[in-house]
Amino acid sequence: xxxxxxxxxxxxxxxxxxxxxxxxxxxxxxxxxxxxxxxxxxxxxxxxxxxxxxxxxxxxxxxxxxxxxxxxxxxxxxxxxxxxxxxxxxxxxxxxxxxxxxxxxxxxxxxxxxxxxxxxxxxxxxxxxxxxxxxxxxxxxxxxxxxxxxxxxx
Amino acid sequence: xxxxxxxxxxxxxxxxxxxxxxxxxxxxxxxxxxxxxxxxxxxxxxxxxxxxxxxxxxxxxxxxxxxxxxxxxxxxxxxxxxxxxxxxxxxxxxxxxxxxxxxxxxxxxxxxxxxxxxxxxxxxxxxxxxxxxxxxxxxxxxxxxxxxxxxxxx
DNA sequence: AGAAATAGGACCGGCTGAGTACTGTTTATT
DNA sequence: AATAAACAGTACTCAGCCGGTCCTATTTCT
Numbered sequence: 001x002x003x004x005x006x007x008x009x010x011x012x013x014x015x016x017x018x019x020x021x022x023x024x025x026x027x028x029x030x031x032x033x034x035x036x037x038x039x040x041x042x043x044x045x046x047x048x049x050x051x052x053x054x055x056x057x058x059x060x061x062x063x064x065x066x067x068x069x070x071x072x073x074x075x076x077x078x079x080x081x082x083x084x085x086x087x088x089x090x091x092x093x094x095x096x097x098x099x100x101x102x103x104x105x106x107x108x109x110x111x112x113x114x115x116x117x118x119x120x121x122x123x124x125x126x127x128x129x130x131x132x133x134x135x136x137x138x139x140x141x142x143x144x145x146x147x148x149x150x151x152x153x154x
Numbered sequence: 155x156x157x158x159x160x161x162x163x164x165x166x167x168x169x170x171x172x173x174x175x176x177x178x179x180x181x182x183x184x185x186x187x188x189x190x191x192x193x194x195x196x197x198x199x200x201x202x203x204x205x206x207x208x209x210x211x212x213x214x215x216x217x218x219x220x221x222x223x224x225x226x227x228x229x230x231x232x233x234x235x236x237x238x239x240x241x242x243x244x245x246x247x248x249x250x251x252x253x254x255x256x257x258x259x260x261x262x263x264x265x266x267x268x269x270x271x272x273x274x275x276x277x278x279x280x281x282x283x284x285x286x287x288x289x290x291x292x293x294x295x296x297x298x299x300x301x302x303x304x305x306x307x308x
Numbered sequence: 309a310g311a312a313a314t315a316g317g318a319c320c321g322g323c324t325g326a327g328t329a330c331t332g333t334t335t336a337t338t
Numbered sequence: 339a340a341t342a343a344a345c346a347g348t349a350c351t352c353a354g355c356c357g358g359t360c361c362t363a364t365t366t367c368t
Contacts, residue, residue, distance in 0.1 A: 001159075001239045001240050001241070001242070001243055001249065002156070002157070002158045002235060002239065002242050002243075002244065002273070003156070003243060003244055003245065003246070003249075004156045004244050004245060005155075005325070005326090006246060006325075006326070007325075007326075008156075009245045009246070009247075012262060013260065013261075013262055016261060016262050020261065028343090028344070028345090029344080029345075030344085035259075036259065036260075037259050039327075039328090041327070041328055041329075042326080042327060042328090044345080044346095045326095045327080045328095047345085048345080048346065048347075051345090051346090058344095058345060058346090059334095059335085059344085059345085060333075060334045060335060060343095060344065060345045060346080061333090061334050061335025061336060061342095061343070061344060061345075062334095062335060062336040062337070062342065062343040062344060063335080063336060063337090063343080063344085064334085064335070064336090064343075064344045064345060065344075065345085066345085077269075081156060085155045085156060086155050087155070088155070088156050089155055089156075089157060090156065090157055090158050091157065091158060091163045092157070092160060092163070093163075095155065095157075105189075105190065105191050106167065106190075107167075107170060107174065107286065108166060108167055108170050108285050108286075111284065111285050115231075115280065118276070119156075119273065119276075122272070122273075122276075126269065130265065131262050131265050132261065132262075159356070159357090160356075160357070161356080161357075182312090182313070182314090183313080183314075184313085193358075193359085195358070195359055195360075196357080196358060196359085198314085198315095199357095199358080199359090201314085202314080202315065202316075205314090205315090212313095212314060212315085213313085213314080213365095213366085214312095214313060214314045214315080214364075214365040214366060215311095215312070215313055215314075215364090215365045215366025215367060216311065216312040216313060216365090216366055216367040216368070217312080217313080217366075217367060217368095218312075218313045218314060218365080218366070218367090219313075219314085220314085
């Protein structure tokens with residue numbers, strides 16, 4: 001199904017929450033859980049992962065909380081996926097860096113490298129600021145963006 | 155890790171094999187297994203799935219085998235993924251068509267719809283013929299294709 | 309009739325994703 | 339100094355699904 005993990009999905013929702021109200025840069029895990037309607041332990045777990053990926057800074061103790069480590073326009077969806085799910089690798093032979101027993105005969109790997117790079121590039125171009133502007137906030141030009149092409153042999 | 159299933163990966167390799175030598179349009183499961191170095195039972199299983207997805211035609215009995223149901227330039231990577239892994243749905247809320255308990259509060263779903271559509275569109279544009287031209291067959295213009303952009307807010 | 313294929317299941321084992329819980333450690337406040 | 343509020347880290351379980359294999363029809367050519 002070519003899907004990202006649920007945790008990564010949650011992570012994006014959480015980070016988007018930060019970006020949505022810059023007035024409260026520091027948020028506690030508890031508050032985020034309430035606002036996003038996600039279970040508190042799971043929220044806490046994801047926040048720690050995002051911290052390790054240096055997408056968040058944390059302040060311990062009372063009056064503590066988390067805040068974005070960078071401006072939201074400098075955090076991409078690819079960054080979030082990298083922190084939570086690891087590197088973008090559509091196929092196993094990409095993530096394992098080759099070494100598949102069939103590699104000697106495999107004729108499609110080179111193409112996967114290209115497709116993979118294109119998807120990663122697209123995800124890198126998509127910033128957190130792009131995720132918070134929903135259809136409800138101001139009119140949008142049209143439905144779907146212009147015809148995203150990639151990887152097609154020239 | 156945003157990855158496609160191994161079966162789908164195999165399926166692409168198998169179909170690419172058909173496209174690679176148009177001289178032998180009909181191939182048996184056994185032959186394909188040998189040429190791709192994949193285990194025969196698995197190959198057989200995938201071929202049946204591809205048949206159900208009407209990407210292949212089959213001929214039973216002695217001298218039987220499988221062949222592409224359409225010219226390779228009319229079979230996209232998205233078609234193969236659809237047949238094996240189901241519809242492209244990066245997040246669960248896409249495949250389930252909404253209904254998530256947090257949907258009422260979720261502010262990012264609309265963006266996922268756009269991203270998802272962009273990825274699917276890109277995969278649809280990538281045909282089987284694009285998968286068989288490797289770097290070894292003739293020189294290629296450059297490393298990565300031109301800057302695949304998608305989903306970015308205009 | 310027999311051999312060579314596909315058709316269509318059932319079946320199972322192992323991995324990993326998702327969620328929970330528990331036990332520190334740090335810090336502001338009183 | 340004591341307390342409470344928050345983050346930090348780790349361990350654990352449970353379920354679902356992916357992957358692989360095998361078995362038994364059914365069809366068709368020789």
